[in-house]
Amino acid sequence: MSPDLNAETAPSIRPGEVAVDLPATFDAGLYFIGRIRTPWTKREDCPKNAGESDTVCTIELDERYAAALDKVETCTHLIVLYWMDRARRDLVVQTPRHYGDGRGTFALRSPVRPNPIALSVVKLLKVEGTRLSIQNIDCLDNTPLLDIKPYFASVDSRPDAAVGWHRDRANEAK
Amino acid sequence: MSPDLNAETAPSIRPGEVAVDLPATFDAGLYFIGRIRTPWTKREDCPKNAGESDTVCTIELDERYAAALDKVETCTHLIVLYWMDRARRDLVVQTPRHYGDGRGTFALRSPVRPNPIALSVVKLLKVEGTRLSIQNIDCLDNTPLLDIKPYFASVDSRPDAAVGWHRDRANEAK
Numbered sequence: 001m002s003p004d005l006n007a008e009t010a011p012s013i014r015p016g017e018v019a020v021d022l023p024a025t026f027d028a029g030l031y032f033i034g035r036i037r038t039p040w041t042k043r044e045d046c047p048k049n050a051g052e053s054d055t056v057c058t059i060e061l062d063e064r065y066a067a068a069l070d071k072v073e074t075c076t077h078l079i080v081l082y083w084m085d086r087a088r089r090d091l092v093v094q095t096p097r098h099y100g101d102g103r104g105t106f107a108l109r110s111p112v113r114p115n116p117i118a119l120s121v122v123k124l125l126k127v128e129g130t131r132l133s134i135q136n137i138d139c140l141d142n143t144p145l146l147d148i149k150p151y152f153a154s155v156d157s158r159p160d161a162a163v164g165w166h167r168d169r170a171n172e173a174k
Numbered sequence: 175m176s177p178d179l180n181a182e183t184a185p186s187i188r189p190g191e192v193a194v195d196l197p198a199t200f201d202a203g204l205y206f207i208g209r210i211r212t213p214w215t216k217r218e219d220c221p222k223n224a225g226e227s228d229t230v231c232t233i234e235l236d237e238r239y240a241a242a243l244d245k246v247e248t249c250t251h252l253i254v255l256y257w258m259d260r261a262r263r264d265l266v267v268q269t270p271r272h273y274g275d276g277r278g279t280f281a282l283r284s285p286v287r288p289n290p291i292a293l294s295v296v297k298l299l300k301v302e303g304t305r306l307s308i309q310n311i312d313c314l315d316n317t318p319l320l321d322i323k324p325y326f327a328s329v330d331s332r333p334d335a336a337v338g339w340h341r342d343r344a345n346e347a348k
Contacts, residue, residue, distance in 0.1 A: 018241050020238055020239065020241075021238075022205065023205055023238075026203025026204055026205060027203075027204055027205055027206040027257075027318065028203070028204045028206070028257055028259070028318070029200030029201075029202070029203055029204070030200055030201055030202045030203070030204060030289050031196065031197055031200060031201055031263075031288050031289060032201040032202070033288050033289070049329065050329060051328055051329040064194055064195075064197075065194065065266055065279075065280075065288065066266075067192055067194075067266040067267050067278060068266035068267070068278040068279035068280045068287075068288075069278050069280055069281075070267060070276070070277055070278030070281060071277045071278055071281035071338075071339045072278055072280050072281045073338075074281070074337065074338025074339045074342075075281065075335075075336070075337050075338065076332075076334075076335050076336045076337075076338075077332050077335035078280075079293065081255075081289070081291060081293075083201075083202055085202070089205075092239055092240075092241040092242035093241050093242070093244060102244070103244055103245045104241060104242040104243050104244030104245055104246055105239075105242035106239075106242045106243055106246050106252075106321075106322040106323070106324075107243075107244060107245035107246045107248070107249065107324055108324070109323055109324065109326070113242075113321060114205050114207050114239065114242075114321070115204050115205060115207070115255070115320045115321050117255060117291065117320065117321055119253065119255075119293070119323065120329075121329060121330055121332055136329075144201065144202075146289045146291065147280075147287060147288070147289050147291055148280040149280070149283055149293065150280075150281055150282070150283065150337045150340075151332060151335045151337070152283070152335075152337055152340070153332060153333050153334065153335045153336070154223075154225055155223065155224060155225040155294075155295060155310075156295055156330070156331075156332075156335075157330075157331045157332055157333045157335065158251050158295055158325060158327060158330075158331055159327050159331045159333055160250075160327065161249075161250050161251035161325045161326075161327045161330075161331065162249070162250045162327070163248065163249050163250075163324045163325070163326055164245075164247075164248025164249065164250075165245045165248045166324075166326070168248075
């Protein structure tokens with residue numbers, strides 16, 4: 001496993017984007033613990049916003065971890081962490097096509113980031129053995145699964161939170 | 175870097191807990207991109223619930239990624255991902271001391287999990303260079319930082335979400 005693993009799939013840089021040299025070695029290792037099955041096999045087919053998508057998708061957890069699902073069925077919503085294995089990792093400023101100007105990677109939810117861990121809050125419909133039926137995810141079929149966590153509204157829900165650059169942009173469009 | 179990295183610090187198993195053999199190799203690598211500075215140096219000193227803690231803590235991002243903070247200051251809340259480097263990774267059923275009976279790892283927010291990635295929704299107070307002042311985090315001092323994401327209420331906030339096993343337990347205590 002080399003830090004250059006995904007270099008061959010890295011797209012070219014857009015005007016205004018900034019890349020950095022990444023460290024020569026990794027600091028920790030991840031296990032892929034399952035796969036997320038969705039109907040989308042190309043990035044352009046994925047829903048732009050996971051919240052907009054009611055498509056039912058499936059988490060297929062490796063049998064090894066089956067016992068770890070005990071009591072998960074009592075949760076209405078889960079936080080799913082997954083690995084964006086096709087994303088480059090070296091961009092610190094990005095110019096998403098639909099925005100036009102650059103912004104920092106940590107102000108974006110783009111898959112392109114030093115550690116391409118994506119996060120979705122999903123609705124849990126059903127648990128059958130090691131298969132979980134979920135809604136509100138927008139990733140490619142066969143995306144590697146990293147973690148499943150119960151969603152606690154008391155600490156995870158902040159209905160009044162705002163992303164200023166995004167709100168300002170929405171206001172300008174009015 | 176070996177999957178046995180943390181074996182020596184693994185505590186013993188409690189009654190009812192179940193461990194599995196983890197895979198022999200990792201599937202992907204992580205960079206530590208900074209550190210989270212908190213007043214807590216022992217696990218027993220950490221707040222039990224990040225939401226309860228108003229203590230101001232600091233994210234110290236590596237200078238390498240400084241440009242990635244552009245426009246982060248416009249966010250009121252962030253999702254912070256960090257690495258629980260002292261946690262064992264092989265337990266699929268856990269018996270937290272304060273619950274008494276076992277439950278699956280994926281129904282818990284315990285640091286003990288196959289990929290010990292922790293997640294906190296934090297309030298952002300201030301960005302000064304590569305230092306971010308935040309509230310609502312409960313980790314040990316010097317915890318490795320993995321990612322910072324803007325919190326979008328439209329997709330991340332689910333005020334009506336429930337964790338059944340936790341709610342039932344709260345009701346029993348009444």
